[in-house]
Amino acid sequence: MDLVRARQVDVIVVYKVDRLTRSLADFAKLVELFDEYDVSFVSVTQSFNTTSSMGRLTLNVLLSFAQFEREVIGERVRDKIAASKRKGIWVGGPVPLGYRSVDKKLEIVPEEAALVRKIFMDYLHLGSIATLAASLRAEGLRPKPKKSSANSPAPQFGVGALFYLLKNRIHVGEIAYRGETFKGEQPAILDRETFDAVQQKLKEQSIGRNAVRQASPSLLAGKIFDDRGNPMSPAHANKKGVRYRYYVSQALLQGRKLDAGSVPRVSAPDVETLVMAALRREHSESETRVREADRDLVDRLLNRAVVNRQSISIYLRPETRVENGESQEEGNPITSPFMPALPVRKGVVHRPPDAGALSDEARTALLAAIARAKAWIAEIQRDPSLGFSDIAAREGLGAAYLRRLAALAYLSPPPLVEAIAEGSGGADLTPTKLLGDLPLNWAEQEERYLSA
Structure with a gap:
């Protein structure tokens, strides 16, 4: 698609239409993109003419059947996996620690099984996954290496991997599927009492973490x-x-x-x-x-x-x-x-707006800055291969300055920008002040700069 947007493609040739996509929605977007950049679309084995209504109907029918076929195949695969898991059959994927795969069945590896039991017991003793990870690293204990990196050292136990291991019901001889558990074919490594004790402790810690997260100002914690x-x-x-x-x-x-x-x-x-x-x-x-x-x-x-x-x-x-x-x-x-190393606002700082009205000269400069910022962002969204450094070179500006100014594109459109245009905003509405302390959402922007 980058080559299409760069106008380096004239014709796209496929064996059949469904080799390009099996989604009507995706195909509509692709056709719109092809039309915008004057790119022709040709299928070698299927004849249709999209310049006529009958040709477009034929194409839509072909794609409808392709999408239907994709969805039916997906349903069959999901049904097969569900039926296998309800029978307790391991259906593949990464082999859990403590087991090896033999003829598509899980068998216990004694050395790894001992490590799994140690991890569960250490967690009950330490009460923290982060502390458990540090303890395992200090002891030099590592998970099994992946097949793709058999010649390289295995990675260390991370907090996420340990959390998944502690929640994995395979170790008690069960198979989990969509909130249900079934008796598995594989032998159990852990006894039920130990596993249940670990789940209870994880649940207690999860409640505490959720409460902390709700009280935290960090909106993206965990995501x-x-x-x-x-x-x-x-x-x-x-x-x-x-x-x-x-x-x-x-x-x-x-x-x-x-x-x-x-x-x-x-x-x-x-x-x-x-x-x-x-x-x-x-x-x-x-x-x-x-x-x-x-x-x-x-x-x-x-x-x-x-x-x-x-x-x-x-x-x-x-x-x-x-x-x-x-x-x-x-x-x-x-x-x-996004420019990560912004030399501007690094934290949450509240400064009350200065008294006074925005001067005509400052208002004109600010509106011009907002318009330029919106134009730059729109240009980058149209052409993802374009970067801030390219625009900066064209505009004769520093890349860091341009990236900083681009944040003005995210000002609250109707109330705040209109207030600036009408001159009803305060004197605090300058590019420097806005970029130095711009709130996270439009409601907060309006409350801070329009409440006076």
């Missing part, structure tokens, strides 16, 4: 990752009585600096602003206009956010995409341009 898959945890620093919030890669916090992503530490308000703006756009397109609280919107729509060097990839929850007529899989992310 933000670096580009190497490491979770990013909330952190803060205090300076002169002000608390500055960050998200820091777990790899960095655990002393594994080489395993951290390209952006191991980001300002929490900066990344939260971009993610919330993307979720608000998705909400306005797919839901009613009733405004939700930020945390409710994050819990309902956001699956995960991945911080890259020049962008943030925002993945929606699968059920959200189903509601919008898309597939149940995670699908393509929403990508928002």
Whole structure:
């Protein structure tokens, strides 16, 4: 698609239409893109002419059958997996620690089984998964290496992997499927009492974590990752009585600096602003206009956010995409341009607006800055191969300055921008002041800058 947008493609040739896509919705978007960039679409084995209504009908019928075939195959596979799991059959995937796969059945590996029992007992003794991970690393204990990396050392036990292991019912001879448990064919490694005790402790800790998370100002806690898959945890620093919030890669916090992503530490308000703006756009397109609280919107729509060097990839929850007529899989992310090392606002600081009205000169400069910021963001969204550095070179501006100014594109459109245009905003509405302390959502922006 990048080549199409760069106008380097004239014709796209496929064997059959369904080799391109088996989704009517996706195909409609592709055709719209092809028309926009004057790209022809040809099927070698199927004859149709999309310039006529009959040709378009034929094409839609072909795609409807292709999508139906895909959905039927998916249903059959899911039904087969469900039937197998209800019979207690292990249906494949990564072999759990403590077992090996022999003729598609799980058999106990004594040495690994002893490690599994030790992990469960140590967790009951220590009461913390993070402490358990540190204890296992100190003892030099590692999980089994993956087949693809048999010649490389196995990774260390991480908090996420240990949590999954402690919840895995395979170790007590059961198979879990969609909230139900069935008697499995594999032999049990753990006794029921130990496993139940661990589940009870995990449940108690989960309640505590949820309460802390609801009280935390970090909206993306548990849902933000670096580009190497490491979770990013909330952190803060205090300076002169002000608390500055960050998200820091777990790899960095655990002393594994080489395993951290390209952006191991980001300002929490900066990344939260971009993610919330993307979720608000998705909400306005797919839901009613009733405004939700930020945390409710994050819990309902956001699956995960991945911080890259020049962008943030925002993945929606699968059920959200189903509601919008898309597939149940995670699908393509929403990508928002982002410069991690912003030399501006690093934390949550509230400064009351200065008294006075916005001067004509300042109002004109601010409106021009907002218009330029919106144009830059729209240009990048149209052409993802374009970066801030390319626009900066064209405009004769510094890349860091341009990235900073681009945040003005996310100002509250109707009330705040109109107030600036009419000159009814306060003197505090300047690019420097706004970028230095811009709230996370439009409601807070309006309350701060329009309440006076």
